[in-house]
Amino acid sequence: MATWKEETQNLAGSDLVLVRGGSGKPLLVLHDELGYTGWMSWNEELAKDRELIIPLQPGFGKSPRQDWMWRHRDLANYYLNVIRELGLEKPDVLGFSAGGYIAAEMAAANPELLGSITLVGPMGIKPDEGEIFDIFACTIKTCLRQTVFNHEVKEFSEIYGGEMSPEQFELFEDARAESARIGWEPYMFNPSLPELLRSAKNAKLPTLLIRGSEDAVVPQDCIRKYHDALPQADIVTIKGTGHRPEIEDSAEFVAAVKHFLA
Amino acid sequence: MQIAHFTERPVRYIDEAPVLQNRAFFGVSNSYVDREKSAHDYNFYLDEACFCEEVGFDAVAINEHHGNPFCSGSVVNIEAAILARITSKAKIVIIGNMLPGVKHPLRIAEELATIDTISRGRLVSGWVRGAGSEQFFNNANPAYNREMFNEAHSFIMDCWTKDGPWRYEGKHFHYRHVNPWVKPYQEMPQQWIPGVLSAETVMWCAEKQYPYLGLGTALGPTCDLWDMYADKSAELGYQAGPENFGYLLPVFCADTDEKAQEIGKGFVFGGGQNAFSRPEHTLPPGYNSKSAIRMLGQQPGGSWLGVSKEKLMASSDDSWDASAYDALKAKLIAGYQKVQDNMQIVVGSPETCAQKIKDILSVIRPGVFTCFAVQGNVSDKDRLRSVELLGKEVLPEVRKHADEIGLFGPFDRTPGSVKLAPGTKRAPVVDREALAKLNLP
Numbered sequence: 001m002a003t004w005k006e007e008t009q010n011l012a013g014s015d016l017v018l019v020r021g022g023s024g025k026p027l028l029v030l031h032d033e034l035g036y037t038g039w040m041s042w043n044e045e046l047a048k049d050r051e052l053i054i055p056l057q058p059g060f061g062k063s064p065r066q067d068w069m070w071r072h073r074d075l076a077n078y079y080l081n082v083i084r085e086l087g088l089e090k091p092d093v094l095g096f097s098a099g100g101y102i103a104a105e106m107a108a109a110n111p112e113l114l115g116s117i118t119l120v121g122p123m124g125i126k127p128d129e130g131e132i133f134d135i136f137a138c139t140i141k142t143c144l145r146q147t148v149f150n151h152e153v154k155e156f157s158e159i160y161g162g163e164m165s166p167e168q169f170e171l172f173e174d175a176r177a178e179s180a181r182i183g184w185e186p187y188m189f190n191p192s193l194p195e196l197l198r199s200a201k202n203a204k205l206p207t208l209l210i211r212g213s214e215d216a217v218v219p220q221d222c223i224r225k226y227h228d229a230l231p232q233a234d235i236v237t238i239k240g241t242g243h244r245p246e247i248e249d250s251a252e253f254v255a256a257v258k259h260f261l262a
Numbered sequence: 263m264q265i266a267h268f269t270e271r272p273v274r275y276i277d278e279a280p281v282l283q284n285r286a287f288f289g290v291s292n293s294y295v296d297r298e299k300s301a302h303d304y305n306f307y308l309d310e311a312c313f314c315e316e317v318g319f320d321a322v323a324i325n326e327h328h329g330n331p332f333c334s335g336s337v338v339n340i341e342a343a344i345l346a347r348i349t350s351k352a353k354i355v356i357i358g359n360m361l362p363g364v365k366h367p368l369r370i371a372e373e374l375a376t377i378d379t380i381s382r383g384r385l386v387s388g389w390v391r392g393a394g395s396e397q398f399f400n401n402a403n404p405a406y407n408r409e410m411f412n413e414a415h416s417f418i419m420d421c422w423t424k425d426g427p428w429r430y431e432g433k434h435f436h437y438r439h440v441n442p443w444v445k446p447y448q449e450m451p452q453q454w455i456p457g458v459l460s461a462e463t464v465m466w467c468a469e470k471q472y473p474y475l476g477l478g479t480a481l482g483p484t485c486d487l488w489d490m491y492a493d494k495s496a497e498l499g500y501q502a503g504p505e506n507f508g509y510l511l512p513v514f515c516a517d518t519d520e521k522a523q524e525i526g527k528g529f530v531f532g533g534g535q536n537a538f539s540r541p542e543h544t545l546p547p548g549y550n551s552k553s554a555i556r557m558l559g560q561q562p563g564g565s566w567l568g569v570s571k572e573k574l575m576a577s578s579d580d581s582w583d584a585s586a587y588d589a590l591k592a593k594l595i596a597g598y599q600k601v602q603d604n605m606q607i608v609v610g611s612p613e614t615c616a617q618k619i620k621d622i623l624s625v626i627r628p629g630v631f632t633c634f635a636v637q638g639n640v641s642d643k644d645r646l647r648s649v650e651l652l653g654k655e656v657l658p659e660v661r662k663h664a665d666e667i668g669l670f671g672p673f674d675r676t677p678g679s680v681k682l683a684p685g686t687k688r689a690p691v692v693d694r695e696a697l698a699k700l701n702l703p
Binding site for chain 1: 398401405541542552555556558560
């Protein structure tokens with residue numbers, strides 16, 4: 001196992017809890033709207049030649065909530081300042097779902113600061129066809145089941161199997177509350193984002209778009225619209241997976257990311 | 263004591279099946295709206311309010327909900343504005359205006375001031391955060407619910423007291439030119455705050471000296487909340503009394519107990535209040551405080567605010583056989599008896615109703631008592647007969663009892679006016695011995 005540790009640093013004006021593991025060129029990982037799921041096998045694989053830096057989003061129970069953050073855009077600019085204060089040189093950024101939305105906002109705000117972005121099932125752009133699944137209007141179990149195509153996947157049950165402890169329940173509710181606070185309306189997208197990404201397009205920021213072929217949270221059209229905004233992007237579709245290809249088919253996912261980052 | 267009549271203005275023409283199939287009132291498709299029957303219902307409820315005034319109720323109370331046939335009052339201020347003109351002496355009680363859902367406090371300030379002016383000072387205002395489900399229907403960000411509630415309330419108070427034009431730049435609301443050319447007819451309308459066991463709301467009411475209205479809450483927990491209010495008010499230097507408390511109770515009266523029992527089953531039509539909204543709509547993200555969520559998380563088998571963690575953890579798309587109406591109805595009817603045993607609803611002849619209401623008032627000692635009219639598909643005739651019997655036969659008995667045990671309403675004694683010196687022990691606000699004597703299950 002790669003060693004990973006959880007540490008708190010005062011960055012960009014507030015305390016931020018970071019999970020750090022592995023060694024090599026830094027890879028900033030932005031978890032999704034339901035919170036950090038813990039160190040999984042894909043983390044382990046990527047950490048073999050990368051240092052993974054995973055900020056636990058402010059307001060998600062561990063890093064304190066920042067009252068001034070109204071939008072994912074604000075969070076993105078906060079993370080850009082975190083990158084500056086950590087002294088990271090053009091880190092690659094890997095974002096999942098709403099984490100992909102944040103990564104895209106970072107790229108729009110300052111593409112020169114980043115090495116690349118990998119967006120996995122990214123929210124953030126309103127699709128013309130289909131809707132981004134409303135995670136706020138369903139029970140916890142329905143919400144979690146919606147995220148995977150294959151419910152029998154081993155790591156899915158490792159994360160969410162068994163009785164949810166009071167602490168897990170509270171973290172989950174913290175994540176939902178903070179996601180609602182910054183993403184309720186418009187629901188998990190920024191109407192300006194396609195135009196704002198012009199900066200990342202002009203900078204030819206290397207971009208990878210990953211989507212599970214059976215994703216029931218983020219429609220295919222979101223990927224199309226991201227690709228319209230960032231025509232330099234590569235697209236990888238991981239067959240037989242839903243919104244969490246990183247745990248549903250870790251091997252394919254890791255191979256795609258490693259190939260892109262190589 | 264002030265006695266009010268309250269109705270949700272239920273949609274009476276809908277069958278039970280669509281509600282049961284939907285597992286809740288909230289979200290039943292509006293494809294079932296019948297324009298003609300709807301017109302009848304809206305007009306009937308206004309006429310019913312006039313009849314309440316005629317037979318002796320001090321106040322008519324209405325509320326607001328959206329997206330469901332449980333309550334047809336989608337825009338409560340419009341109904342209140344009509345009542346302002348067609349009634350002549352009854353207080354018009356709004357319980358309440360959903361501040362975070364409407365998201366336009368200047369408009370609410372103007373609407374309410376208009377109602378108070380047309381009625382020449384008969385408005386009693388009330389503020390609510392809106393049920394969890396309302397946040398979805400109004401697309402109101404639940405994570406900002408409490409903040410928006412507090413800010414909107416504070417802004418409306420300024421609208422009613424400050425001379426304009428003035429400028430407001432808040433967190434959630436922004437108005438660069440505030441100058442409403444209508445002010446409340448009363449210097450300040452009374453504000454009664456309805457709630458269902460939210461400790462935060464109770465404390466807020468105690469701070470503001472607003473009467474708190476328990477919405478049919480079980481008597482034991484209601485006593486606990488009243489004590490919490492009274493402790494806080496003692497800290498703040500005043501003795502809480504009946505004028506600080508109101509209680510809303512489902513009541514249905516008919517000429518005989520048998521007939522009342524039959525028609526009173528409307529309270530559990532479609533599952534009644536327990537079927538107002540599905541679990542996933544009841545606790546939207548960020549709607550409840552961190553401490554409330556912690557309480558819920560630590561009660562795995564229990565229920566809190568009508569939703570157990572178990573229900574929240576369940577998948578919403580299985581284990582529901584919507585066709586099993588007979589079994590469902592049997593369950594609902596069993597619930598009907600249970601809430602009567604708990605004295606959370608009162609159904610019967612005038613004698614039965616009067617006695618039960620007096621017993622309840624003796625325990626929780628509210629200064630406002632509100633009769634919540636029956637739900638379900640009950641005819642105009644039966645509803646009006648209930649109002650008539652309550653007004654002519656039950657209310658005089660209840661008033662007499664209230665006078666005997668000193669239940670001052672907020673219009674008899676101003677809430678917060680009985681001062682308490684620092685360090686002085688406060689007087690009791692409930693009668694727990696009377697509660698014990700009821701031998702509730």
